[in-house]
Amino acid sequence: MSNSYLNSVRKQFTYYKELGDKTFAQLSEEQLFLSLNNESNSIAIIVKHMAGNMLSRWTNFLTEDGEKEWRNRDAEFINSFRTKQEVLDYWNKGWNCLFTALNPLTSDDLETIIYIRNHGHTVVEAINRQLCHYSYHVGQIVSLAKLILDAKWQSLSIPKGTSKQYNAEKFSKEKTRKHFTDDL
Numbered sequence: 001m002s003n004s005y006l007n008s009v010r011k012q013f014t015y016y017k018e019l020g021d022k023t024f025a026q027l028s029e030e031q032l033f034l035s036l037n038n039e040s041n042s043i044a045i046i047v048k049h050m051a052g053n054m055l056s057r058w059t060n061f062l063t064e065d066g067e068k069e070w071r072n073r074d075a076e077f078i079n080s081f082r083t084k085q086e087v088l089d090y091w092n093k094g095w096n097c098l099f100t101a102l103n104p105l106t107s108d109d110l111e112t113i114i115y116i117r118n119h120g121h122t123v124v125e126a127i128n129r130q131l132c133h134y135s136y137h138v139g140q141i142v143s144l145a146k147l148i149l150d151a152k153w154q155s156l157s158i159p160k161g162t163s164k165q166y167n168a169e170k171f172s173k174e175k176t177r178k179h180f181t182d183d184l
């Protein structure tokens with residue numbers, strides 16, 4: 001079970017990173033920095049927050065509190081990027097930190113207690129917390145991109161109006177046991 005869990009969460013994190021990557025590929029530099037109103041964040045700001053969180057949570061994951069003293073969360077909501085490449089580089093820096101911490105974990109680590117703001121979590125609980133957090137923000141990124149791109153948006157999943165065709169193709173094959181992302 002524990003190896004299955006670790007393999008699954010690795011694939012889930014990879015999936016959400018790829019959703020972001022495929023979204024960014026559709027956006028111009030200007031579109032990454034677009035804020036729809038005074039209360040909304042641009043996609044670049046959401047990336048800055050996510051990567052800042054990743055660097056804090058996953059640096060020395062098993063040995064230090066996940067809320068690092070050097071993190072300035074409030075500054076994550078102020079744009080400091082100048083180019084699309086800077087946004088992408090910071091996005092990748094956050095994900096690289098996450099996978100550097102996650103990939104070596106074994107089933108022996110899963111019940112270890114780690115802390116986030118002095119609140120104890122098992123490794124499983126901490127991973128689940130972060131997986132939910134990042135999927136929430138990737139959803140925001142995708143939703144904003146769809147609003148910005150409108151008819152130019154290229155679907156990242158099953159395009160509208162093709163569900164029956166998609167399901168027919170899936171059900172025409174033998175049952176298999178694999179992660180849903182293996183076919184993407």
